Amino acid sequence: MADKKLLLIDGNSVAFRAFYALYRQLDRFQNPEGLHTNAIYAFKNMLDVILKQEKPSHALVAFDAGKTTFRTRMFKEYKGGRAKTPSELLEQLPYIKELLADLGIKSYELPDYEADDIIGTYSKKGQEAGFQVAIFSGDKDLTQLATDKATVYVTKSGVTDLEAYTPEHMKEVNGVTPTEFIDMKALMGDNSDNYPGVTKVGPKTASNLIRKYGSVEGVYEHLDDMKKSKLKENLINDKDKAFLAKKLATINCESPVEPEIADLKIEATNVEKLRSFYEQMNFRRFLAELDDSGLASASGEVEEKKVEYEVATEKTQLPEEAEISFYLGMFGENYHTADFTGFSLKIGEKVYVSSDVNLLLTKPYKELLEGSCHKNVFDLKKTLVGLHRLGIKAQHLDYDMLLASYLVNNENNSNDLGEIAHLYDYYQIKSDVDIYGKGKKAAIPDEEIFFNHLANKVVAIEALKAELLKRLKEHEQDDLYETIELPVAHVLAKMEITGLKTEARILTEQGAEIGTKLIKLESDIYDLAGEKFNINSPKQLGQILFEKMQLPVIKKTKTGYSTSVDVLEQLKSQAPIVEKILQYRQLAKLQSTYIKGLLDVIQPDGRVHTRYQQTLTATGRLSSVDPNLQNIPVRLDEGKKIRKAFVPTDNDGYIFSCDYSQVELRVLAHVSGDENMQEAFKTGYDIHAHTAMKIFHLDSPDEVTPNMRRHAKAVNFGIVYGISDYGLSKNLGISRKQAKEFIDNYFEQYPKIKDYMDKEINFARENGYVETIMHRRRYLPDIHAKNFNVRSFAERTAINSPIQGGAADIIKIAMINMQKKLDELNLKTKMLIQVHDELIFDVPADELETIKKIVPEVMQNAVQLDVPLIADANWGHDWYEAK
């Protein structure tokens, strides 16, 4: 701790920020007496960050004393027109002060002065007394106090993301010094404080004027030098306003504050009072920190709780129990290749830990893992794959904490055991990031910490099991968990382990060809542009197209010109370079993502082993990483050729693919109960043509033109996504009015679809979540958002999630049944890939006929809906031919 470091906090503005940072959690943060606690909680979090960063010797949190101050007397509208502070925040302020007192930090307010003035005054006093000063606020007004001895930190987003204002940084941001900033504000006025400056003067003009003349006074002294202009006129007219604004904007650094600097010394934390405060607020996380660190630390720096464990050896006598918990440690994300770090095992009350995974190959351990006792794990699929690498065929992995928590609530898609435990108020384990660090700096800590962390994992798995199972039951998700997610994890493990045979030679050949074309395109583009530049840089490309070549700007992004496909498509006819760029983009994508990318991940066995993320998506779909096998090109033939590299294991074998036809629309037809749509599927109509007939009021399918069908197809898609006329019009390039007509017709023809949409949105409003046919949940807290866009998004999600998620449920069931069938029939055929509505298999030649029969059958019968499910099969000697 530095001897003389003074921390000054703008209590009101930070509390305000804290309140809104956790505004979405407002309902969740309530103590048993009904007091809201979100701002108190976030304030404490912020305080921890600041204390850790600054390590101050002295501190003061300043609050506003009341509405009337010397400024309101100068200008009665000062801060007028502000929305009233919400009562949910007001009620928390006294408790924030209480918290500060318990932590030994002084709070202070002074009638007739604002918090800003108190801070300015102590900042000045502190610097005079030789202190380094750090000021924290949610408000940029305080940046005028920045000096070489005082840094002003302003919250950027949330409460812990801070921007540091030093005099240098002020200069960069505003072009003026901190004191000049007052003058700048005087010219600009301040909307949020409700005082005007000079008409038509904004940040740019104000900054320029002050830089030139140094101050408001300087500006007015030099008025005569200025040319006649609107600006000059405004300056003359608003002179009084400018000088008033300067007075209002200036922080009073000579306020009559009472406490001496020495009185601001941080005192010892009153642990007992703090503990009862946390108990009253129901802050279990902070309580856990207190329990472990006691007096020493109230700053959030805690060790993990110590667990009694034994270091396992070959001689360890393992007790026998019907149920155990097991954790297999690896360093790195990709468990197909990551190094093993160790394991932990909990049998009864005994915990065993080791960093030697080879121990698991010795008899007692191997028998235990392959035997009939029930094992609780965290991430079943990872554990299965890891043990498989060691040559262990684990049996009875019957409980997966990760899967259970994902089903219960997937708002947080972390796959970190510690973080998940924290969601259930279990704080004796830290997150892996806290233990290992992240990015390049990640490393395994000292053995003592590492073993204790491993030990804590099995303890946590067991400790939270009952709670998670209880919640699954409450959500009616036990079936989803037991009969879908757990079994499908086994199937996925098999698929990942099998991997997909990939011909590096084919990729290399294609890469060479593409490389040649890219070089040619590159030089053509440079010629047409008249200079060399990086075509892959949207920024540089934008400058060439829209500045140098003066093409019309169609769309802008946050950072500059948009150069995306739809923009370039519109510019194609105006300059030959555009077409070349489009071709270049397409090929560059193939080269970098698919040729190079895939070559990098072919394992020594000549196969790629993806990982399916089973606990990631908001809807229940899988995702595929390292490599992503769910987005291999198919729409354009140039890209589709990549698929030639994916081949069956046997030279004369087949890649066999089978995909559901319109599965999401069928799910919609089922859940909505719309008779017209159900009828279309039952009679086997082409659904898009059927929709075309409906929305264009035709009598026979013969009247449907290809263009009508295309429009109808887009409407069908739109419906699934939670349609809007604007979105549809943009997609189809038609007028908004016409799009609206399509939609109105659609709802008229399929009336229960509209009912379904309203029903889901209402359900979400009432329950805060929506669910699929199998009770897979998605929480939608934004459904109550005040912001139109945010709320609308939640409403579309409420419509889409049960459909997309329902389709995900169905194919998972099909996968389980399919694997069972393959096993029953003792087939060598392997399931390889799932692409949301499609399954892909590696089929030996002599099994093709069987597979042709059973795969569509199993997929079509996965569930019984009110409409039939249809699955279409394709096959060939590589993945390219299989479609």
Next chain:
DNA sequence: TCAGTCACG
């Protein structure tokens, strides 16, 4: 680490 772009269902 983020934003832009583009590959898939």
Next chain:
DNA sequence: ACGTACGTGACTGAC
């Protein structure tokens, strides 16, 4: 009036 389709992952350049 608001500014939009739903769900993903990988690569690149720029900070």
